[in-house]
Amino acid sequence: MKSIHDFAPEIQKRMSDYVGFLPKQGFKRPEVKNIGALFHGLLKRPNVHVSELSRSLDESIAPKKTEERLHRNLRREGLWDRLLDAQMSKHRAAIRKMRYCIIDQSDIQKPYAEQMEGLGRVRDGDKSTREKVLVGKGYYWINGVMADATGILPVSSELYGLDYEGKEHTSENTKILSITDRVHAVHPGAIYVLDRGGDRSTIIDSLLADDKLFVIRGQDQRSLGLHNDSAKKTNIKAIAKKTRVEYAYKSLKKGEMFDVGIKRVYLDGTPLWLVVSRRRRGGLSWYLTNFDGTHREIMDTVMEAYGLRWRVEEYHRQIKQDYGLESLCLRKYSAIKNMGVLVMLAASFCACLPEHLVIQLVAAANLLPRKRLRDIPSYSMYMIVAAVALVLETVAKQRLKPLRTRKRDYLQLNLCLEGF
16 A cells, blocks of 8 residues: 555655646636645645744745745735636636535634634534624635535635625625635536525525525425415425425435425425425424425425435534635735635535545544544544644755766657667
């Protein structure tokens, strides 16, 4: 079996290809150099502290000078937006292969920060419940992840202060719809999966107007029509309770059994499908979708789509745990937004590694609990990030040889002629 050192050339080549795509997207050489340095540092030593990233690069100059250069380039206005466009362009083929785009909102809490721009009041998702909402100081964090049964591909990530950007009439709805616009330009057939927060008229009307497919978990307050020619509306929860659930569905993650049913409903005259699922050991859930097909195809699609939503929750947890996103300490608002996207690029690089390389890499890094391949979990990003960092830590940066000592090749033709 290969040692961990043997994977260094392959990982470094893939890193160069990843950053080498940026000039084709209009990035200038200084930008590419500094983006590559930050990208390398995040993979080698997963951390959002620029001082730590600068030391990991082992440059011939003082780490303080490296840190100042990285800070200066992190403050570039609009860099995060251009990086997201480049990400979509580079992974166009991979995005089209995946069926679902899962969009979810999270947050990072900064209770002791004082001088970071854009700080605002943010709902603490870790400590809040439906009965009691806790609000702290921090930033909202919205992500878009392409997903299917094989894995995930992060395609969008943004840290933002709603109060700070609200001056320009920016809202959470705008952020969600901007992700759908980016993905739709590349993959018109993608199905957008949102939790209860997506059940808003502004979002649903925009998705319907742009012919975008969606699966949205319904809220209790939603009312729908049962007939196209009737103005009467019925509460969605009451409709769900009366819907017959006769189709048995087994979840992919834990093998749980659900009883599923379907019913045609109307939202302001627009026909939609209401898919109702009852967990055999739990309660009732309902989802709105405009996906069309046979009843069985619609129910399978909705249950598969929402069953994959846990992947974005795992992604949030993994980024906060592996990269320490909540320890972010940058003053400028532009630097905060840029760092959020750079962390996503590092995670995306790990997610794009081919399966055969991942298996060999994780095994060589000795990260398997009982040293058996079947112990690799369904969400293996924790292991992959640790393995890539271990590979890059073993690489010693070589000094460039002076020109006078390099081997000279004058491009002469050298033929091996026997007998002469």
